[in-house]
Amino acid sequence: MSFYVTTPIYYVNAEPHLGHAYSTIAADVLARHMRQRGEDVFFLTGTDEHGEPVAQAAEAQGVSPRELADRNAQRFLDMAGRVNATNDFFIRTSDPRHHAAVQRVLQTVYDRGYVYEGTYEGWYCPRCADFKTDAELIDGNRCPIHLIELEREKEDNYFFKLSAFQEKLEQLYADRPEFVGPQVRYNEALSFIKGGLNDVSLTRARLRWGVTVPWDESQVFYVWFDALLNYYTALTYARADEDLTATFWPADVHLIGKDILKFHTVFWPALLMAAGIEVPKRVFVHGFLLIDDKKMSKSLGNVIDPFMVIDLYGVDALRYYLVAAVGFGQDGNVSTADVEARYDAELANQYGNLASRTFGMTSRYRDGVVPDARIDPQLGTDLVDLAERVRAHFDAIELTQGLAAVWGVVRRLNQYVQDRAPWKLAK
Numbered sequence: 432m433s434f435y436v437t438t439p440i441y442y443v444n445a446e447p448h449l450g451h452a453y454s455t456i457a458a459d460v461l462a463r464h465m466r467q468r469g470e471d472v473f474f475l476t477g478t479d480e481h482g483e484p485v486a487q488a489a490e491a492q493g494v495s496p497r498e499l500a501d502r503n504a505q506r507f508l509d510m511a512g513r514v515n516a517t518n519d520f521f522i523r524t525s526d527p528r529h530h531a532a533v534q535r536v537l538q539t540v541y542d543r544g545y546v547y548e549g550t551y552e553g554w555y556c557p558r559c560a561d562f563k564t565d566a567e568l569i570d571g572n573r574c575p576i577h578l579i580e581l582e583r584e585k586e587d588n589y590f591f592k593l594s595a596f597q598e599k600l601e602q603l604y605a606d607r608p609e610f611v612g613p614q615v616r617y618n619e620a621l622s623f624i625k626g627g628l629n630d631v632s633l634t635r636a637r638l639r640w641g642v643t644v645p646w647d648e649s650q651v652f653y654v655w656f657d658a659l660l661n662y663y664t665a666l667t668y669a670r671a672d673e674d675l676t677a678t679f680w681p682a683d684v685h686l687i688g689k690d691i692l693k694f695h696t697v698f699w700p701a702l703l704m705a706a707g708i709e710v711p712k713r714v715f716v717h718g719f720l721l722i723d724d725k726k727m728s729k730s731l732g733n734v735i736d737p738f739m740v741i742d743l744y745g746v747d748a749l750r751y752y753l754v755a756a757v758g759f760g761q762d763g764n765v766s767t768a769d770v771e772a773r774y775d776a777e778l779a780n781q782y783g784n785l786a787s788r789t790f791g792m793t794s795r796y797r798d799g800v801v802p803d804a805r806i807d808p809q810l811g812t813d814l815v816d817l818a819e820r821v822r823a824h825f826d827a828i829e830l831t832q833g834l835a836a837v838w839g840v841v842r843r844l845n846q847y848v849q850d851r852a853p854w855k856l857a858k
């Protein structure tokens with residue numbers, strides 16, 4: 432069976448931090464697990480290179496958007512390598528092949544009558560690349576996320592008829608309760624839909640850095656539509672002589688952070704419906720890594736550098752830590768002190784002791800050969816049961832529970848080995 436998993440594509444307006452590494456590592460854990468199960472896996476990650484977030488950061492640094500994109504895309508590519516991600520492709524949305532595929536799909540949406548010309552008037556946050564309602568603002572004109580003052584915008588552009596998909600989306604959610612997980616995010620997305628959908632800007636007239644609108648070359652597509660389409664376009668050109676769409680679409684799961692829920696659970700399925708393309712099977716939303724209860728983010732300046740943690744503790748310790756320390760789907764505090772504490776207590780003491788006792792005894796008492804063991808009935812049941820439980824947890828994308836199940840058995844095994852003093856095992 433095929434299995435297609437994706438991470439969000441990361442903005443190249445800044446360098447990667449541990450929050451980005453978290454999504455990539457989680458997707459990789461899932462991809463490796465599915466490969467071990469014998470599935471035909473395609474794992475996609477990459478960078479989101481257009482839009483105001485990148486154009487404005489480039490301007491502030493006095494470089495062109497392309498220069499900034501090239502520099503930081505390399506950093507995200509390095510990050511995927513350093514965290515040992517086994518992605519099958521790394522998409523960059525500035526790739527002309529992506530542009531061409533985006534134009535094809537959105538031209539279809541236009542041809543099917545889901546696009547019209549209009550005037551946008553309201554608030555827009557260039558850092559979020561998102562339109563804001565009056566109710567969302569703080570102090571009357573500030574972005575609730577970036578806290579920067581926003582300007583009111585008035586611009587002629589093309590709109591996507593999101594409102595035409597109200598009923599179809601409600602039907603999708605009713606038919607497929609697993610479409611969004613965990614449940615709390617499903618509820619959040621559905622209540623957003625039930626609150627009533629307004630049409631959204633599909634293009635930007637002022638910006639040049641993006642994918643050109645084929646029916647009006649004076650505009651570019653709004654970055655979110657270009658970005659979301661990466662999940663689909665990548666399959667068309669990731670392999671030189673093969674279109675992978677028939678094998679891997681619809682995606683099995685898009686893993687995302689909760690900050691981009693609306694785009695993935697409302698805009699994205701509606702856009703696909705408008706284009707006549709199947710919607711993904713599942714969107715799974717993880718929580719935020721927090722530092723002292725605040726979201727780790729570039730804007731707040733409280734980021735941990737994943738490269739530094741890897742240099743200090745090694746990549747496997749980091750991967751283990753991130754999955755173990757934060758319940759997958761929930762927010763959780765992280766710190767380098769906590770990485771160290773878990774490293775000592777769990778990896779070195781529990782797992783390390785089990786491994787070294789087992790290896791030590793095998794070499795001392797069994798000539799280094801793993802003997803045919805008479806498995807303790809209780810442990811035997813544990814192990815068989817463990818395989819089933821891990822499978823079920825990973826099917827439900829409960830990565831942390833999957834790991835916890837393994838730990839339960841590791842602890843019991845450790846106790847088991849400890850209880851059987853070496854002399855009892857003498858030849």
Ligand code: MSP
Nearest residue numbers: 439440441442450454479658659687688719720727
């Ligand atoms: N470019 C858009 C996504 C487009 S997907 C079609 C974007 N990029 S981003 O660089 O801001 O990265 C957002 C993603 O990075 C989040 O959805 C999440 O997966 C991850 N994280 C960023 N900060 C994070 C934390 N503090 N904690 C956990 N994940 C975080 O939005």
